Amino acid sequence: MASVENKRALGAPFYTPEQSPPAGTAIDPATAPTLYQPLKIRDMTLQNRFAVSPMCQYSADDGHHTDWHFSHLSQFIIHGAALTIVEATAVLANGRITPEDSGLWKDSQIAPLKRIVDFAHSQGQKIGIQLGHAGRKASTLAPWLQSGGKHGIVASKEHGGWSDNVWAPSAIPIAEDDYAMPKEMTTDDIKELLQAFKDAARRAVEAGFDTIEIHGAHGYLITNFMSPITNHRTDNYGGSFENRTRLLFETIAAVREVIPASMPLLLRISATEWMEYADQPSWTLEESIKLAKLLPAAGIDLLDVSSGGNNDAQKIKIHPYYQIDLAAKIREELKKDGIDLLLGAVGMISNAEMAYSIVQEGKHEANGFSTEEGHTSKADIVLMARQFLREPEFPLRVAHQLGVEVKWPIQYHRAGWRKNQKI
Numbered sequence: 066m067a068s069v070e071n072k073r074a075l076g077a078p079f080y081t082p083e084q085s086p087p088a089g090t091a092i093d094p095a096t097a098p099t100l101y102q103p104l105k106i107r108d109m110t111l112q113n114r115f116a117v118s119p120m121c122q123y124s125a126d127d128g129h130h131t132d133w134h135f136s137h138l139s140q141f142i143i144h145g146a147a148l149t150i151v152e153a154t155a156v157l158a159n160g161r162i163t164p165e166d167s168g169l170w171k172d173s174q175i176a177p178l179k180r181i182v183d184f185a186h187s188q189g190q191k192i193g194i195q196l197g198h199a200g201r202k203a204s205t206l207a208p209w210l211q212s213g214g215k216h217g218i219v220a221s222k223e224h225g226g227w228s229d230n231v232w233a234p235s236a237i238p239i240a241e242d243d244y245a246m247p248k249e250m251t252t253d254d255i256k257e258l259l260q261a262f263k264d265a266a267r268r269a270v271e272a273g274f275d276t277i278e279i280h281g282a283h284g285y286l287i288t289n290f291m292s293p294i295t296n297h298r299t300d301n302y303g304g305s306f307e308n309r310t311r312l313l314f315e316t317i318a319a320v321r322e323v324i325p326a327s328m329p330l331l332l333r334i335s336a337t338e339w340m341e342y343a344d345q346p347s348w349t350l351e352e353s354i355k356l357a358k359l360l361p362a363a364g365i366d367l368l369d370v371s372s373g374g375n376n377d378a379q380k381i382k383i384h385p386y387y388q389i390d391l392a393a394k395i396r397e398e399l400k401k402d403g404i405d406l407l408l409g410a411v412g413m414i415s416n417a418e419m420a421y422s423i424v425q426e427g428k429h430e431a432n433g434f435s436t437e438e439g440h441t442s443k444a445d446i447v448l449m450a451r452q453f454l455r456e457p458e459f460p461l462r463v464a465h466q467l468g469v470e471v472k473w474p475i476q477y478h479r480a481g482w483r484k485n486q487k488i
């Protein structure tokens with residue numbers, strides 16, 4: 066009898082069978098739609114274009130991940146998402162949104178993160194972490210403790226909060242009653258923050274992450290600096306576009322300094338704060354386009370385009386492509402100038418049609434789905450949050466709908482739908 070070997074996953078600190086190729090890989094990528102074609106970003110190769118968008122779980126223990134985080138993240142890893150990005154993780158304790166946020170401000174927080182990183186790698190999948198600071202949105206209660214869908218009920222000291230030490234570029238609260246009154250950061254605070262980003266990035270590398278995403282979106286600290294509505298500083302961190310984006314560029318440089326050149330660096334921004342209607346200077350799509358053009362030289366490989374979150378008074382005209390179109394516009398403007406920057410689209414992506422057409426480059430036909438000659442992609446990857454919570458096997462189901470044969474996790478191979486099976 067020929068010898069049979071049940072190969073173990075190389076480098077895994079526990080026995081698990083090798084997934085070769087990893088779940089979510091097209092059996093024939095050459096004929097597959099762009100959605101199932103690989104993408105190389107520096108030394109990280111994704112086997113498809115699905116990424117799990119970072120999702121706060123407000124479930125950490127003094128910033129340490131627990132079995133909840135492991136279970137939550139492992140579902141996406143098992144089911145073929147090429148990249149899973151760990152939730153917003155605070156670089157300083159006062160950079161948490163809630164007392165139960167994920168953190169990487171001390172070395173003891175590395176080990177539980179390394180556990181999920183090792184697991185992702187044992188499955189042949191890639192994993193990143195979003196590093197950030199909550200700025201003036203810090204020290205609030207977990208969302209499920211807030212009534213009527215309201216956000217931002219202050220976590221006081223008795224709830225483990227630090228409402229007397231909330232940082233912002235200027236002492237402007239989000240709302241008088243519900244959020245803490247932030248302190249205007251001194252230049253020493255800014256230095257401390259940059260050092261914290263550096264230390265957290267070093268810890269992320271030690272945990273084995275494949276990539277880092279800097280959180281520059283949703284009204285957290287970096288957005289607070291970028292917006293003229295929340296940044297009234299008169300020093301060289303406020304005023305002009307150059308000054309308002311200084312903290313962001315210094316953060317990028319601090320992180321790049323401590324991560325390997327082979328490691329991709331991602332940035333999430335809010336492409337607009339949806340305050341154009343208010344007839345006052347605000348962070349707009351035009352400023353995002355200007356920013357995007359400067360990012361490759363600064364060391365950013367992929368721009369993840371989100372929006373909003375900096376003002377309670379934002380007005381958004383929501384439709385399924387309201388955010389995807391922002392990514393597409395930035396991409397179009399970059400192309401005009403011949404600037405190479407990968408784009409990530411996020412927001413309301415919940416079906417095969419959207420995921421397929423957003424990343425499809427050129428004409429393609431697949432199982433009733435098609436794009437025309439000259440069709441241009443709006444982004445290089447699709448990030449999803451809520452759909453992955455509803456349906457962790459989304460990349461496998463979409464493949465079936467598009468008629469693309471993909472690898473399943475080998476332990477689950479008997480569960481794959483039959484060709485043309487209606488689901």
Ligand SMILES: Cc1cc2nc3c(=O)[nH]c(=O)nc-3n(C[C@H](O)[C@H](O)[C@H](O)COP(=O)(O)O)c2cc1C
Pocket residue numbers: 118119120121122152153195280282283333371411412413414448449450451452
């Ligand atoms: C439970 C939950 C937690 C989230 N936490 C984060 C986060 O940590 N960082 C972030 O940038 N966005 C966060 N978001 C926003 C998502 O990453 C995503 O941008 C948004 O939900 C829109 O995508 P979707 O329509 O696919 O859900 C969160 C969203 C949800 C639903």
